[in-house]
Amino acid sequence: MNLTIELTTGQVVDLIQQMPPKEKLTVLKELAKQAQSGRAERMKYAESKIREVCAARGLDWDTMTEDERLYFIDDIVHEDRECGQ
Numbered sequence: 001m002n003l004t005i006e007l008t009t010g011q012v013v014d015l016i017q018q019m020p021p022k023e024k025l026t027v028l029k030e031l032a033k034q035a036q037s038g039r040a041e042r043m044k045y046a047e048s049k050i051r052e053v054c055a056a057r058g059l060d061w062d063t064m065t066e067d068e069r070l071y072f073i074d075d076i077v078h079e080d081r082e083c084g085q
Contacts, residue, residue, distance in 0.1 A: 016027055054061040
């Protein structure tokens with residue numbers, strides 16, 4: 001039988017604070033590892049989407065200079081003006 005206990009963030013923090021330092025470090029390392037894994041997946045997804053947006057505008061992200069990329073992203077972020085092509 002599986003039981004689920006719902007805890008608030010504060011309760012989780014309090015629980016971890018009761019752990020010995022070595023176990024706290026283990027929890028921290030595991031959380032950091034999971035966060036990094038998720039970050040890599042999000043970056044891969046974001047990179048594929050930016051390439052799609054570039055292609056839709058007749059641009060190639062991989063051949064753009066760093067300055068061209070920055071300008072392109074700046075144009076996308078600032079929706080109040082047209083994106084330069």
